[in-house]
Amino acid sequence: MASEEKLMSKKKPAFPVSEMLNAYLKNYNRNIKNSIYYDDLLRFQGSVTVYDKNEEDTLWVRTYYSQFDREEIDRNLKKIYTMLHSDGNDQSIPFLNVDAIDYCTFGNSKPFRIKIRNILNDNYTYFYVKKTDASRIYGLELEHILSPHNMNFLVYKDTLIEEHIAGIPGDDFIRDFLPKCTELEKAQIAKEFVKFKERCLVRLLGDMRSYNYVITPTHDFDHIVYKIRAIDFDQQSFEGNLKVYNLQFMKENFKMTEMVGKKLQNDSIQQYKIEERSFMAKRMITAPKRTLRLIKCMKADTISFPENVELLKTHLIKYVGDVKFKDCKNMGEILETILAFVKRNYLDISNKELF
Known part of the structure; x- marks a missing residue:
């Protein structure tokens, strides 16, 4: 690692x-x-x-x-x-x-x-x-648009106000609560981790180490449903290394990644990845103007260094095999290319593999 x-x-x-x-x-x-x-x-x-x-x-x-x-x-x-x-x-x-x-x-x-x-x-x-930090604001807005969670925040000149996101910090949960979970609960958490990992990867939200997300347990009839939410959006579309956007490469997430390997078969993992990409596509379709306006802002903005943009393009071309990334000039255009791929595949109902 x-x-x-x-x-x-x-x-x-x-x-x-x-x-x-x-x-x-x-x-x-x-x-x-x-x-x-x-x-x-x-x-x-x-x-x-x-x-x-x-x-x-x-x-x-x-x-x-x-x-x-x-x-x-x-x-x-x-x-x-x-x-x-x-x-x-x-x-x-x-x-x-x-x-x-x-x-x-x-x-x-x-x-x-x-x-x-x-x-x-x-x-x-x-x-x-x-x-205020433009990349953090883009991260909050993308979370609001593409995730199941509404984000409540306000901006006043150089000051950013963020609502508290309730939940158990991921590192605390992994250390204190995960060992006490039943095998069925571990399988459900593994599913949510796969979907959370896919959402962060597709929308280029980096540095999701265990203390940068929370796990929220909700009682539902005779069992507990666990959801995972990001709480730190500093690393939205900044780093050039694709692995930064992939939770499995963070050592703090090792136990979660290990649990996914034990609890889920490859077919199930692929199914959950498709479900998450389809959900994101639906969110874009239901809020098309907001998504387009935000991406337009990102494309006209600078939220990373040129060397990071070039490195990420290289990694994506090698990993995905799509030469369209070669023409991207900034992080906004890279994200636009990824989201267009997700939306197009959902509309085609082909669900081709992206990552």
Whole structure:
């Protein structure tokens, strides 16, 4: 198995939001007006380490602000919450409290995690404040369009607001829950892993190591249904190595990949891959304008380096055998070629092998 160092670049830069992408976001109500920026949250005066229930470092720190800054920040964070989860009406703000503002220095996005509590019933939820990055925004939108899951996020100039995605972190699940699953549950998780792997590969969402996705168990009559969702979209169409987009080459996913080999036959794996590609094609067909507009933005944008584009084209031509990738000039055109292939095969009902 290739090492992580060889698979991925050491550092991915943040790409600015273009005017065309900004217009797209406005058209689909992803844009907001607010008086707080990501940089405003960096003004904290101190912090303490946040530990989990086992007294282990979570890599998050709890921040503290001066009284003047905290009052202003709290007011604006409550306003953001109402815009993200409701209609932005101020009537509910008196019943909200900002319980915590946590900061994470791990990873590219260095997000702030905001805990909002309803003081009337103590229910609480989270959202995240990050620096905008065009590739991350494309990743969120593609997830919204092509996956079974709706994505709730907002953009304000250089600040990105993301809704919290609930679930058990993949690394925690693999370590603590997977060994306790029944054989039938393991087979169902293996199926979902194959479909999740196919969706990430086809739409070029990279770096899906186990801590970058969550597993959500849902009780359904007499059994539990497990679903897998991406929670990190930094590596959308950036890397040139095709293996970065294939979950089986991430060492953190070894136990999941091993389980697929034990629980599923090749015919079943192929069936689930076809099912996922067909689902993605249906999503594109039901939202044709949105898909075309987003891909048009990507084609006019720069979200990777030229050497990454050339390397990915080479890998795709070798792996898929389709010379159409040779004419692609950027990541947007590469993704357009892949999605056109998926859609065409679905309409032809031929379900030819892509990857």
